[in-house]
Amino acid sequence: MSLSTLSPHRRVVAVTLLIPALVALALWAFAWPAARTAPRDLPLGVAGPTAATAPVEQRLERQEGAFDLHHYADEAAAREAVEDREVYGAVVVTGQGPKLLTASAASPVVAQLLRQAVTQQTSASGSRVTTVDVVPAAEGDPRGAVLNTSVLPLALAGIGAGAAVTLLGLRGTRAVAALAGSATLVGAVAAALAHSWLDAVPGNWWTVAGTFALAALAMGATVAGLAALLGRAGIALGGLVIMLLGNPFSGASSAPEMLPEPAGAIGRWLPPGAGVSLLRSVSFFDGAAAAGPALTLTWWAALGLGAVLVGGALKERTRNTRSASEREPAPVG
Template sequence: MSGPSLPPGRRVAAVVALVPVLVALALWAFAWPAARTAPRELPLGVAGAPAAIAQVEQRLTQREGAFEIHRYADEAEARDAVEDRTVYGAVVAGDRGPKLLTASAASPAVAQLLRQAMTGQASAAGAPVQVVDVVPASGADPRGAALSASVLPLALAGIATGAAVTLLGLRGVRAAVALTGAAASTGLVAAAITHTLLEVVTGDWWAVAAVFGLSALAVGAGVAGLAALLGRAGLGLGGAVMMLLGNPSSGVSSAPEMLPRPAGMIGQWLPPGAGGSLLRSVSFFDGAAATGPALTLTGWALLGLGAVLLGGALRRRAPGGSPAADRTRTSVPAA
């Protein structure tokens, strides 16, 4: 096997020049969304008498573009909207002062933001605010830190699975079976840790395991599929997309509407963000608003597996790409 075409001096220069670029990209990808966290058309409900609602809306719209206001007839309708994940919270205007409905299970960061915003406005108006957490987060993880921390390991597991399948030379049906089996095992292990051991997620155990498994499969199949079509370049591209783009733009630690545009929107199109949203829906909201992220993850998984099968078929048809030739090449020791 011939050595690298570049001389050693140029290879050293390439490493010295490339590493800072990669560090800059990683820092920008992770630090930019965190440094620009703020509500951007965050869905928020208001309910009550028309005159009282008008006053609440006037105060909320002082922060231009921060909230997307949804109007409801009464508290019961607003509560249903929170439970259906249509809004992150709702302000109910009443004779005894405003009542704030939140859902810390949807986003503890947003729930805290709404409490702070309404408390400040109520203090200025001299009226106390009653806060009701309609869908609370797990008592073992009230700030949602453990749930948010689960996104990175799942992304890493998916990337590692896709890379292992590629580097071990698995192709076609064998690669698809390996990816699916590894994702299923990942889902069972993740549910055992987060649901049974740590109790940071609730809901049906098997549904939670299925979400974890589908998330891992979407990442792993996406990475392996790109590698099957593009080779080693596809492996690097898939890992970079999932890690540098998907993870920091997932919005799991806050909310997609809290990230700078278009990071929040892009994050929901990628497996880490879709997986986090689906996990919240299945774990705390009885599956409300689960259709979108479930379709996103399924699409990534199917497209990735399809690309793996297609790549295997194309390699078999290529000259010297038969399974027998592959076995012959791997059995001959390198000189």
């Protein structure tokens, strides 16, 4: 039953209750993770001899649940772990004092948090911390603002493409072609702006464009697939998943490990979060840790496009069956 079939009185009640409910949901989805941002099992390396690193580990572990510590034999191993996106940073204990390795490209917010935390932990001993940004953010976007804000336009592009395909009545292979073509152009436009013009997303231009395109396709296919199976209600459901869950739970402005659970875990498995993670990997880390988010986006795209084809086939079969029944002559006598 749709809202248009309700009586005027019930429509007034529905609008009166529905809008505040949507506002409450949006505020919860966006404000809750932002208000509870803090490190939760944030991967952090500690490098050096065990006897020398033990006091550092003990001080870091006092912040219960904040860090997931990984031990490395020396600075070279810790640096490699940062470059491979195994950890967000590492504390290296040297004879000249502690050294902090960070990767602002992975998250400027996390890099700043690590500097503050390690400096605070070592200030009691009178040591000065030397900080080395192993994988720095782009010179044109040192705070990662462009990468962070790219999530919303991609989400809007995906929702818009899925809705347009549905409302224009495209089905089957035509719908798949429209979604793929739209995503390809979105990827090219996004790369032209973020990579070529703003110089905020480095790396190979085609790889960056392909990442943007795959993320847009995953989101557009999700919305169109749900609409193909559920009708226009699928557009609303897909929009809620992409915009009200995927966008704020993506961890784009900080990191998934900085969000309250289960927001961080959910965000990793939704297209916006996977898209941001893949974009960081291919732009700054030579593809390190790219397999997981790439596979996530591929699954969303494949399932969505599959639903589009299945939904189109079912509607075509229903229409053919109805047409055949209408053509059958009525029995005489």
